[in-house]
């Protein structure tokens with residue numbers, strides 16, 4: 593059997609894998625991307641924080657989709673729990689930290705199309721429309737066997753193959769998992785009032801109910817509910833759901849029209865014990881899954897992609913084995929991922945818990961953020977550009 597050889601192979605054509613492949617091939621690393629054509633429609637949207645937008649801009653992707661993204665200029669948190677200890681409403685404005693916007697919200701299909709277009713334009717990127725079926729890690733190479741029977745080998749495999757990663761299993765990396773008694777429903781909506789570039793997160797007893805602006809009078813909604821409510825909401829007519837949404841959002845966006853395409857996502861969190869081992873580096877949801885609260889998941893995944901690409905490009909330029917980058921990669925991603933996974937978990941549990949001290953702590957945190965300007969600004973800065981992880985692409989520097 594002929595085995596095609598590359599410096600790096602990326603497995604999985606989701607947004608994390610595509611970004612890693614573009615970053616590598618665009619900086620001179622001969623890369624293969626193993627990815628099947630998209631089959632399932634994805635009606636979700638992604639709130640990309642400013643660093644992610646900068647990285648996509650630096651890679652030449654953002655120009656292909658920016659007109660279809662909506663800026664997020666104000667983030668508003670409203671305690672809608674009806675509990676004894678309720679937190680005050682807090683507004684974060686990007687202008688307070690000198691930014692035009694915290695980030696942009698974009699439909700996943702539009703983002704992925706822009707990434708795919710950019711990937712097609714890179715001569716050093718070979719797209720292999722297939723699935724990785726086996727992974728053999730040797731001392732000096734890694735060989736990926738494909739479903740079609742062909743095989744590829746490289747010095748390093750970057751696993752962007754999502755939650756059921758075959759690369760992670762081959763590298764014998766374990767995951768830690770926590771399930772939540774919650775399910776996220778996603779909808780896109782039209783509405784009669786302007787959103788004024790403001791994302792509003794209602795904290796309810798079952799989890800957040802978050803409206804995020806899309807261009808025009810449209811928004812996306814992530815509605816976290818008790819799993820027993822799902823069947824009812826999924827089967828309900830568009831008009832029935834629209835009335836529920838209007839009521840739960842206190843009509844801030846006026847009359848609601850629900851667009852076709854509802855998503856249902858049981859909530860859980862997963863973190864891999866290591867992000868790199870042998871000749872495998874895990875990125876995106878192969879490395880970590882966080883609950884869709886506070887727009888962390890793909891923003892972490894893009895920082896993974898930017899970090900591994902930076903390390904591989906540096907190793908290649910120094911004439912080193914690019915597969916040796918995994919230990920450093922693991923160390924560089926640990927603090928950022930751990931902090932975000934923990935923050936999302938704590939926030940979510942503080943909503944679900946009836947334990948008064950925990951509700952009090954959440955209320956106090958939001959009270960301090962509302963009234964203490966320096967604290968609010970440092971939280972906003974950390975949210976947009978985490979101190980623990982600022983790879984070059986996120987700072988607007990080409991690799």
Ligand SMILES: Cc1cc2nc3c(=O)[nH]c(=O)nc-3n(C[C@H](O)[C@H](O)[C@H](O)COP(=O)(O)OP(=O)(O)OC[C@H]3O[C@@H](n4cnc5c(N)ncnc54)[C@H](O)[C@@H]3O)c2cc1C
Pocket residue numbers: 603604605606607608609626627628636637638639640722723724725752753754755756757758776778814857875876877878884887888889890891892893
């Ligand atoms: C309701 C909801 C809302 C969200 N909102 C946000 C948000 O606002 N902001 C944010 O930052 N994040 C958000 N996220 C998280 C974000 O959607 C994920 O982090 C992101 O989609 C993960 O991308 P990925 O590329 O890692 O994985 P995926 O998108 O799962 O891609 C993995 C790819 O690998 C392919 N694959 C799998 N196995 C193989 C194989 N053996 N061979 C080849 N290919 C393979 C799959 O087909 C798939 O294409 C949200 C998540 C949910 C559920």
